[in-house]
Amino acid sequence: MFLNILTIPKDDPVAFTFFTGYMAMMAASVFFFFERSRVSKKWQLSLLVSGLITFIAAVHYYYMRDYYLATGENPTALRYIDWTLTVPLMCVEFYLLTKAAGASKSLMWKLIIASVWMLVFGYIGEAFNPEGGSTSHSVMYGILSTLGYIYILFSAWKGEVAQLAEKSNNPAIKKSVRILAWFVLVGWAIYPIGYMCMPGGWLNTSLGWSSANVDLFYNIADAINKIGFGLVVYGLAISQSNLETEKA
């Protein structure tokens, strides 16, 4: 068992993405934490949140990696604990970006509640999937979960978040919120694909995609979304801080 923990099997892309995912999250955290001192006060909290998102993920990847190598199974509980901490923090990022345009705490809480809704039903769908896999179970909880996802998606594209970004009269904020909205539309849509690979899931039953692919999709999506989200916020923070010093 210990040997397993220390080696990455050559023919196991899932194990490979657990290792690289861990290292990438760690490196991104160091980057965001260090760069905090380079942006103006106003933006430091946003960078701190970016760093916390990747750092919390790095710690979970450390354990998920070992769990996967030791058991060969999907580390479902660790995965959802990670997400339950990090996805609400991504909602906080939306709030921080639109705060100057008047975003209220209630907007932040609505997004957080929608994200927890999405994850609780996703967790029930995966963790309580009957032995051998049940399509009706997977579909029912998948749909319930998707309602939370759609709420956040709508807010970012058309609803409150989008409207506040518009109201900010700041083209850089508008652009960044739009890029983050693209992340939610495209990057976050990778997760349901992974979900459908579990036994009983549509891609598992119709195309025969194995449940090993669940983690492959989740790991790739996490790297894109967590690091990508953070970099968009970072780019905005740097450009706005530079503008402020030019004006001063």
Ligand SMILES: *C/C=C(C)/C=C/C=C(C)/C=C/C1=C(C)CCCC1(C)C
């Ligand atoms: C850093 C982690 C992130 C951004 C995780 C996002 C997760 C999702 C958008 C998950 C969505 C799901 C559905 C929309 C339906 C099926 C169940 C989930 C939980 C995989």
